[in-house]
Amino acid sequence: MSKRIAFAKNFPVKQMSEDIGQAARIGANSGVLICQLTTLTPLSIRSVFKNTPNPAWIPGSSLRGMVRNMAEVLGAGCGRLTDGATAVCTAERTCVVCRVFGYVEKEEGTASKVKFRDSDRIPVKYDRIDVPFERPAPEGVAGWILFPHDDDAKTYDGKEPFVIEETKFRFRVDYLNLDAEEYAIFRFALELKYGAVDLCHKLGFAKAAGFGSCVVRVLGDKARPVWPEIERFLKGASWDTIAKARSYRK
Ligand SMILES: [Zn+2]
Numbered sequence: 001m002s003k004r005i006a007f008a009k010n011f012p013v014k015q016m017s018e019d020i021g022q023a024a025r026i027g028a029n030s031g032v033l034i035c036q037l038t039t040l041t042p043l044s045i046r047s048v049f050k051n052t053p054n055p056a057w058i059p060g061s062s063l064r065g066m067v068r069n070m071a072e073v074l075g076a077g078c079g080r081l082t083d084g085a086t087a088v089c090t091a092e093r094t095c096v097v098c099r100v101f102g103y104v105e106k107e108e109g110t111a112s113k114v115k116f117r118d119s120d121r122i123p124v125k126y127d128r129i130d131v132p133f134e135r136p137a138p139e140g141v142a143g144w145i146l147f148p149h150d151d152d153a154k155t156y157d158g159k160e161p162f163v164i165e166e167t168k169f170r171f172r173v174d175y176l177n178l179d180a181e182e183y184a185i186f187r188f189a190l191e192l193k194y195g196a197v198d199l200c201h202k203l204g205f206a207k208a209a210g211f212g213s214c215v216v217r218v219l220g221d222k223a224r225p226v227w228p229e230i231e232r233f234l235k236g237a238s239w240d241t242i243a244k245a246r247s248y249r250k
Contacts, residue, residue, distance in 0.1 A: 011096070035172070
């Protein structure tokens with residue numbers, strides 16, 4: 001079960017000669033976010049959970065990939081990590097997603113401005129589930145694959161270790177010198193909350209089977225909120241599809 005979100009054609013780019021860069025830390029544009037991820041449906045981070053460690057954790061690279069993917073799906077990026085993307089960034093002219101999350105290609109690139117730490121290690125309860133093998137059906141359009149939230153996902157006795165009960169992992173993200181648009185997109189892609197909008201992420205193994213739904217919240221009230229620069233991304237046909245697929249409140 002999945003949907004396709006067409007690659008963005010008019011994603012915002014910036015002349016890098018105008019970028020703040022990373023040579024110095026500008027306090028007003030930099031900070032730390034302490035986040036909490038709450039599972040909604042069974043979760044498996046296969047690279048970690050296959051050995052059923054207890055306590056368990058979520059790798060920073062998995063969290064980072066989850067957030068970057070949402071920033072791309074929202075239409076803020078050039079889609080360089082996928083086949084079929086129409087344009088990619090250069091050292092002179094770079095999209096928001098490549099500026100925030102970084103990229104390397106041949107001799108050139110830009111370093112990431114955000115750093116995701118591994119989550120804290122917490123005691124978990126594993127259950128083994130048989131996951132039906134299901135690949136997303138290819139469709140006509142080139143685009144991102146979007147896995148909808150599905151809290152009626154069927155579970156079976158089986159072999160794959162999942163954390164089934166609602167579980168809360170905390171993690172930390174450092175960000176450096178993000179301009180207003182970068183911060184708005186990064187911050188929204190992290191929490192998926194703005195005004196009345198409140199959506200869930202999908203993380204880990206067997207997303208197409210309904211697993212891996214989770215909600216991220218930034219803890220504490222000192223963090224800057226999402227800025228209105230995000231609003232241009234919260235409209236249009238793709239947005240309606242995303243909002244419907246990732247709505248989790250009954
Ligand atoms: Zn790019």
